[in-house]
Amino acid sequence: MSPENQKLLSELFQRYGHPAPDAQFSIHGYFRRAGNIMKAKDIQQADETAARLIREFQFRIEQLNAYRISLAEQYNFLETAPSVPVVRLSRRRDYYNGKVFYDLCISRRYVETAVEVEESRCTYPGSERRQAIREYQSYLKSHPGIIAKMDIAKKHWEK
Secondary structure, eight states, rough: OHOOOOHHHHTTTTTTTOSSSOOOOOOOOOOOGGGGGOOOOOOOOHHHHHHHHHHHHHHHHHHHHHHHHHHHHHHHHHSSEEEEEEEEEEEETTTTOOEEEEEEEEEEEETTTTOOOEEEEEEGGGGGHHHHHHHHHHHHHSSSSSSEEOOOOOOOOOO
């Protein structure tokens, strides 16, 4: 990515003068029909407002084009980066109603960044514990060499 595009992106993803993980912007304008404006001063002011908004739109278009380039680069990285599949079976207690659930989570861990991205999740109620374990074991059997973790022991802080 060119330095110009990096600068545009850094300006886009700013909040209160600091880098931010996300961006949001809006552009507002209020206009009256030219035939309804009867003072030369008001016509000049409306023209200046229109010119300012055009500059702002053009700047935002440049930022969004730089953003699209960064999205393409990220897509290429995700498609070509080496990754390892990960499967986890975990037990959790819902603190709202106290019920137990088992989550079977299938993720992809990128080797270069060690970031895990969840691909799918299946939740089983506590009464279907055996089914959750069966699904976990069958997934392990069908994917030899996969990174796997089973954490279904009751936690010491649970009743």
